[in-house]
Amino acid sequence: MSRALAPGSWAVVVPVKGGPRAKSRLRAPDGVDHGQLATALALDTVTAVAGAVGPARVVVVTSDPTVAATVAATGAVVVPDPGAGLDAAVLAGARRAAGTASPAPRVAALLGDVPSATAGDVATALAAATPYDAAVVPDADGVGTVLLTARTSETLRPRFGGASALAHEQAGAVRLDLDLPRLRRDVDDEASLRRALSLGVGDHTAALLAHLGTPAADRDERDDPRTA
Numbered sequence: 001m002s003r004a005l006a007p008g009s010w011a012v013v014v015p016v017k018g019g020p021r022a023k024s025r026l027r028a029p030d031g032v033d034h035g036q037l038a039t040a041l042a043l044d045t046v047t048a049v050a051g052a053v054g055p056a057r058v059v060v061v062t063s064d065p066t067v068a069a070t071v072a073a074t075g076a077v078v079v080p081d082p083g084a085g086l087d088a089a090v091l092a093g094a095r096r097a098a099g100t101a102s103p104a105p106r107v108a109a110l111l112g113d114v115p116s117a118t119a120g121d122v123a124t125a126l127a128a129a130t131p132y133d134a135a136v137v138p139d140a141d142g143v144g145t146v147l148l149t150a151r152t153s154e155t156l157r158p159r160f161g162g163a164s165a166l167a168h169e170q171a172g173a174v175r176l177d178l179d180l181p182r183l184r185r186d187v188d189d190e191a192s193l194r195r196a197l198s199l200g201v202g203d204h205t206a207a208l209l210a211h212l213g214t215p216a217a218d219r220d221e222r223d224d225p226r227t228a
């Protein structure tokens, strides 16, 4: 069951590398353009976040023109990627996120490769993180991070890459092993893409991969409010 968030209480940074170097570990299925797949994964992630916190409090950090134009048209904020890696991108987004609500919102970073996540998942995770100065939601393997939160933009301490869940814990974040399999399913390679498809994915990824025959039962489950 998802939980409602107070309006303006959270802003969420979504870093998206985009372009030809994005998602280099992921081999697109036959007949699917790799760049379009990387973009679709990101747009589904942004859509879920916007559904949870409102588009004006989604800050997408990217230098990819397709992603930037698409999310800007939805009302999200776009910050150019400083080009100094993932943590620097997250920090650039966090600085901008602070100004998206008054009083300043809590700030989170959700990596832009979780196309199975629903708005309800994002809202539930942010609500669960609200009592803590900082929190981390690990990925499905428990090693990486899908969501990092902080009370303010100044106290967000990104340590992404590799075993980042532990790195974020060591930097002071409380680990939240939430029972939100769709939120925790990041897509890095073919195996994780298959797992995401079996959980259900957002409209952009589903449309691009429709010819692969995403199981109808999984799509039904995704839409079932009892599982949202």
Ligand SMILES: Nc1nc2c(ncn2[C@@H]2O[C@H](COP(=O)(O)OP(=O)(O)OP(=O)(O)O)[C@@H](O)[C@H]2O)c(=O)[nH]1
Pocket: 015, 016, 017, 018, 021, 022, 023, 024, 025, 026, 061, 062, 063, 081, 084, 085, 086, 089, 111, 112, 113, 187, 188
């Ligand atoms: N803006 C921005 N986003 C990044 C950067 N590096 C990674 N990301 C995003 O962070 C998320 C997780 O990163 P990865 O899974 O490593 O994605 P990736 O670098 O595109 O993929 P690989 O080449 O397979 O490592 C994805 O949404 C990426 O788009 C960066 O330097 N800038």
Ligand SMILES: C=C(OP(=O)(O)O)C(=O)O
Pocket: 111, 113, 139, 143, 144, 145, 146, 159, 160, 161, 162, 163, 164, 165, 186, 188
């Ligand atoms: C960058 C991270 O994710 P990935 O597994 O996509 O490399 C991370 O978890 O810190």
